[in-house]
Amino acid sequence: MYDRETRFVMEETLNHARIEYTEKGVMHMASRRCMVLAISASTAILGIVTQFTIPEQFCLDVPEARIDRIGCVLKRVNVNNTIEARFLRLLSERDMDRIFVYSHHPAHRDRLLDLRA
Known part of the structure; x- marks a missing residue:
């Protein structure tokens, strides 16, 4: 399914985030x-x-940008302590x-947020 979709351009960024997932079924978050x-x-x-064991499905939160609970699926675990995750919906x-x-x-230093949008 993902092989036939269009590929979007990856852009470097540095944001603090958090992944949330359930352990032991539904017992522990x-x-x-x-x-x-x-x-x-x-x-x-x-x-x-x-x-540690990274789950196949999890939610991604970006608290600085006030974006909550983006559903994700784990695609790949790399050797250099990075993982590639696929969103369940487009951002x-x-x-x-x-x-x-x-x-x-540093590439995003001059970006401003449009409050009228």
């Missing part, structure tokens, strides 16, 4: 901190310690702009 290193409308690369341009405005990456 766990969360881990991570960094969003690159993002597109359909995919994100997250920097996280991969020494809107407004959400992408919010992420870039609150990014710590």
Whole structure:
């Protein structure tokens, strides 16, 4: 299914984020901190310690940009403590702009948030 979809351009960013998932069925909710290193409308690369078991499905929160509970599916675990996650829905341009405005990456230093939109 994902092979036939159009690929969106990944753009580097540095945002603090959190993944939330359930452990042991529905009994226990766990969360881990991570960094969003690159993002597109359909995919994100997250920097996280991969020494623990990463679930196949989780929710991504970006608290600085006030974006809550983006459903994700794990695509790939890389050796350099990064994972590639696929979003269950495409991010809107407004959400992408919010992420870039609150990014710590030097390329996004001059971005401003449009309050009228």
